[in-house]
Amino acid sequence: MRTDVIVVAAGRGQRAGDGLPKQYRTLAGQPVLRRTLARFVGQPGIRFVQPVISPEHADLFASVAEGLPDVRPPVTGGATRQASVRAGLEALAADPPDLVLIHDAARPFVSGRLVADAVAAAAAHGAAVPALALVDTLKALTDPGFVATGPDRNAVRGVQTPQSFRYELILAAHRAQAENGDLTDDAAVAEAAGHRVAIFPGDPANIKLTTPEDFVTAERNALLALADVRTATGFDVHAFGPGDHVVLGGLRIPHTMGLAGHSDADVVLHALTDALLGTIGSGDIGHHFPPSDPQWKGASSDRFLVHAANLVRAAGGRIAHLDATIVCEAPKIGPHREAMRERIAAIVDIPVARVSVKATTSEQLGFTGRREGIAALAAATVRLPWID
Incomplete structure (x- = not known):
């Protein structure tokens, strides 16, 4: 069955503290929204991902979604989450899917298992949500600072996203409840329209980022998930020719040759x-x-390095360290070393502390020793998601 995904990213996330809206903040070096979108791209059975954003965030969205396949152009959300979801649903109407998953942008850890279960549950029941049993005792609030007996925790569940539905069912439900803007999730919209909503097992790792403390926890979890540490090397050499400068590490350095x-x-x-x-x-x-x-x-070689860094990030990776050794008799590298580090760090958008530049001569041996050219050796260390 054709399945599309709506990712709701139109909010401002004010409870997450000052700064960018939470969906555009970085998590282990990658924007939250890009992580969320990428979780659905390429999943079995998923056709398109339809983002819903605030119009004032159009430039932010374009930068975080660059290069992701099967992500449709975003549509503008409404004043409430309910209105934003309806806008996403209406955007799919010209070429409707059979099923639709509706997911919060601020849940970047959704797993492939959860996506597959959501699709299966929607196909079987028409409307379904992932749910978790509660471990804490629930209490009702009475007077300020006091509690009384609350509901039986065995009779309630914590509900997550993606919530999944037959497309025509949830579109009709949203249209019918357009004036009832107090409904907090799509399951409530379906219930208000008279539909029963099934549950399937949620995932404790599928947390929603709401507060600054959530980002601290998520940063730790994201780094732990990047368990595949890889190191690779590179080597290049160019001969001297006519000129009055060389370009090294992104810097133009005066020299007697080019x-x-x-x-x-x-x-x-x-x-x-x-x-x-x-x-x-x-x-x-x-x-x-x-x-x-x-x-x-x-061409300026920073374009090549940016391309490689973007490919690493598109694979879900994070650049941990870059190291370069320059082999030449001249020009002197020492006076330019720190500027090179800063330039390389800026090109790949990592802290300068994660870049090392060293230089050595070849003791007048070989082509570098004869001042016929310059060589460079490099090593890169990245962290990637573990893939069996």
Whole structure:
């Protein structure tokens, strides 16, 4: 059955504290909303992901969703969550799915198992939600500061998203309840329209980010999930040629000669690009940017390194460290070392403390010792989600 996903991301998340809306804040180096969208992309049976956003966040959304396949252009949400979901449902009406999953952007840890169970439950029951048994005793509030006996915790459940429905059922329910804006979730909308809502097992890891404390917990969980630590190396060399400067580590450094190459011949960034590509098994710089292609003639090599860093992030990874060693007799690297570190860190958007630049001569041996060119060696360490 054709299944689409609506990701509701139109809120401002004021309880999460100052700063960007919570769905656009970073979690282990990656925006929360990108993590959430990526969890659905490529899942078996999922056709499209339809985001619903605030119009004032259009530029933020474009940056976090860049490169994700099967994510439809966002639609504008409403004043309430209910209105935002209805906008997402209406956006699918021209080519309707059989089933639809409705998910909160602030739940970035939704698992493949939960998505599959949501699809199966909607197909079987028409309307279903993931639910967790409560472990804490519930109490009713009486006078301020006092409690009384509350409901039996065995008779209640904590409900999560994605909530899943037959598309026509939930669209009709939302249209019928358009004036009843106090309903807190889509299960309540379906119930108000007279439908029974089934439950299926939720996931304790599928937490919703609401408060600053939630982000602290989520950051720790996200780092623990990046258990696949990989290191790869890169190497590049370019010969000297006519010129009055060389480009190294993204910096233009005056010199008596230039470096010959199809692009700007930045051996440092080329070696780092290959190292990053190696961590995800994505070939080498020549595969992505063939020297035979005229569009790369004279190109600035920071474009290559940005591309490799984006591929790592698209794979769910986080760059932990970059290390480069430059081998040459001249020019002197020491005076430019810190500026190189800062430039490389800015290119890949990581703290400068995670970048190392070193230099050495080859004791006048070999082509570098004869001042015929410059070489660079690089290593990259990244953290990736564990895949069996």
